[in-house]
Amino acid sequence: MSHIPVAERRTKIISREQVFQWLAQLAGEMDLVAPIDVDGYIFYRKIDDADEVVLDYTKPVLSIKDVFFPPTDKLFLIEQPAGELKILPPAHSTKQVLFGVRPCDARGLQVLDAVFINTEPSDPYYTQRRDNSILIGMACHEMGATCFCTEMGSSPDDARDMDLMLTEVDGGYTLESITERGSQLLKRFSLALDDFSTKNTAESALPISRYPYPSQERWLDHFSDNYWEDMAERCLSCRACAYVCPTCRCFDVRDEIQTGDDGSQIYARIRCWDSCTGYAYRRIAGGHNPRPENAQRLRNRLYCKFFYFSQQYGPDACTGCGRCIDVCPVGVDITEVLQQIAGITVGEQNNPEEVGVL
């Protein structure tokens, strides 16, 4: 994906009405994924009717991850006709355009790329979907109360992971070509767009830095803190945080029967979302479980995000989207963890007499 040098990028201005016209054209030619309202909740969904697209939203409930790494992915099918065994590979993915992608979600894809594409062996399922997709980003108007993308090195108008980028201005949006592929896509549609001469320096979104970003050494120092038990006491191991997260990618693999309508039985080997916060995540058949305590699991998830993942794959596994803070039913707060690691006391510690053994 070749980036167009910043100085050479052409920026157009597009009105809201023109956006919908363009989306209608896109939907007519290829698969279009965009934010829509589903019973009161905003999701990125494949759509047929461009009028469904929502342009005013904060963050869709689920990140864009599920388009590339679906909650259930069929790896292959196993047929056993007349005693013989056949493995059938899955269908190929088709070309698609993703519209309205928030910068934190596109950053999440970079993190997933580090695991699935850039580290051998590449995952063909994810890679194919990624190669077949064009990202049209939408800058955030403002940062939400739980957002901290700026701490994680991004910003509400971060365009570097997109192919095309829209940023809200008076009269509509600026539409900037970031990569060759984005530029090519734009050329295919005969939109009468004016050039946008003055580059809007993102006045619409004021990046706010509110939380610390602790160094790696800090994480090493705090591994055995009582703090993990304090936080885990309220944690329900509900896994909602991992599922809404743009970067969490732990998966389960299992064989499941797929009964056809004609009664034929074939098996599918599927992989589905899982999370290290579940009790049985590391339990083996003999019963041994190296992380029986909630505190160990919660600590593992956070250390994976800010320490382990980068050691293995490069980037940190967090984009600062804040969805985990939004969905946690009991107030576990990842920014509080960052503060704790950075050495900022958050409230009072509730240490019991004994030190927890982790």
Next chain:
Amino acid sequence: MTAVTHNDMLPELGALATIKELGAEIKLFSVRLLNGGRQDYLPGQFAFLSAFGVGEAPFGIASARDNGGTLDFAIQRLGSVTTRLHELGEGDIIGIRGPLGNCFPMEQFKGKNLIVLGGGIGGAPLRPVIQTVLKQRSEYGQLTILWAARHPSLLVFTDEYDEWREAPDTKLHLTVDQPDSKWDHNVGLITELLERVAPEPENAVTITCGPPIMIYHVNKMLVERLGYLPEQNYVTLEARMHCGLGKCGRCNLGEKLVCVDGPVFTMNDVGEMLESYL
């Protein structure tokens, strides 16, 4: 366009060439790949075996290369995949993905005295080490094998013990926690046995595989009482795995992934890990 030429989640097909009873609920499966396939595996590596329709699970490869064109796996029946495998018969088709993981540094072991400690089914991934040493006997120093189990019925590869004993400069010590009426070897923990028979630490390496608690106590004995350094003690760890390729994220111990950074580690590596394998 990123060209991906292979799909490492797709298993190859293998036939169960022979199935042998090894012990109580333990069977030895010899798998012959249907299309020839990769035969370049090394001691310590593992493979995923698929019981199609149930799932797949990782198992240590229990044979050295040149095993007559088959790979051996010693499998104890414990969960859904192993139960299904135990139900299969000779000739049945399974899936196999591998070899995966790192290996024991057999080249580095040359010229050294080796102490091999196997606990129960943990003996399975150590068998290729023993076989490799016996095949090139003169290239390695003393070989001391300590083989333990909770009960004699759980000892594996019993019909190979004579071959091991009779090899030059090789000693085999057996011990069980609970003997039966026919048992006439040691009774007691492997650590007690180790204390009695361990060679000097100089120019020696230890290779241990067994339940986590056994690994812990063996290493403790070696380091605290017998003068071994952690970097002389090699272990192969197990963890629940679902991909074996470093993708699914499940098998991490701290920042290390057991499937790609292991399963072979020195106890020095293990000591540096943030998380405990216990």
Next chain:
Amino acid sequence: MYRPKIIAFLCTWCSYTGADTAGIARLKSPAHFRAVRVPCSGRVSPELIMRTFDQGADGVLVLGCHIGECHYDSGNHRTAKRIPVLKSLLEFAGLEPQRLRLDWVSASEGERFSRIATEFCNEILDLGPVRWRVNEDRYRAGKVDKQPISDYDQPVFNQAVLDKQTDDMRKSARELLRSNQVDCVIGYEEDQRGRTRPTFIYNPDDCSRLVWNKNCTHNLAGYLSKKLNPGLTKSSERTSLSIAVVVKPCDSRTINVQLAEKVYQREQLHIIGMTCSGVQEQPRSTGHLPSAQTPPLQGRCLDCSDRIPLVYDTLVGDSPDYIPDSKGISPRALKITQLNAMAPAERMDVWLREFDRCIRCYACRQACPLCECPTCLYERDDSLWVSAANGWDGVGLNEKRTFHLGRAYHLAGRCIGCDECERACPVGIPISYLNQMLAREMETLYHHQAGDSVAPTPFVTILSGEERFL
């Protein structure tokens, strides 16, 4: 041509033999029948029946011994109580109730068997092929109406009352810790974002963290089993011998159910009961721009008439003056009425559309104070009852529906309606409607309201003889 697939679960001792008797006597029985022999009709679990419909059955017939004649004494008592409720639940999800039938046939009643079987088959023929199993990609039908607005009083939170309760609660907690009556107090605190969340206090001096306000929505009784009974969850972290817990009236009902299920001993608990006039709707992250409206009372609070906890050791607060006269007209109650008025097919579409969003995170289950099975039936490694498939396709949708219906069913007669499950759901599936509907059934059929006293769900007890349907 429509050939109905009918599965009949027949118990070995009575109805299966009854079917045999019919055969021996050459009585006419329908050909569309497939019999599955079970040891007792009590074995026919909801999962089994739902799986049967998921696999494409047009009708399911369950035949057991007459009441009083069960080979296992009271196995059929369970069947008698459970199947009617399952029928209601499946009906609520859009399956015609006539497709599931329960009846009693003894070993000698060949004619009776023949008659019932023929009747049932004819009925299934008339109903036509079942519409239950979904095959299509991404469910788009069944658009859901916006929530109806009802005329109920806006909540009036008396801050002075709440502050006094906070002070008294803190005093109580401090004293309990100081005198070592308990070693931990589970209550509420405010985090640095101003949100209220559960907290665990071990030192008397930390009691100043405790708060009582209109956002104390969490059901803290959910932490009790983990803290008091480590064996249940195989965890040893910070278990306590005795605990004080802050509860609302609804949460106190949970404690009654937990005591009935012997999760812990009453003596291990000091209950700090708060009088309550409701908590307000918590902000939900929907992706829409946030609204500045004052949140209303939670739906469950509007349907609640408890003001004082049903069980407590220390009572904090006076009986509140404010009692909204709104029982039964909360948005949730109206929605259930609306759903019940729909045709089954339309209702099914509505539910499928809701379940489509599910991502099987199991947050609902984890948030539930009573869902405590060490290995959840629906998350077994062998996918025995429900597949792990949770994607956006037909397979996933069937499985997601079965999971939710099954889990709601497992809570029938136990669920006290705290709605934590619905609050925890990241995609806003209205699970509470299922629980509420089942609670009504249990009340109508068995005069049972979960948590009224230390009594288990009627599903585990034998018939009292006063049941409406006998």
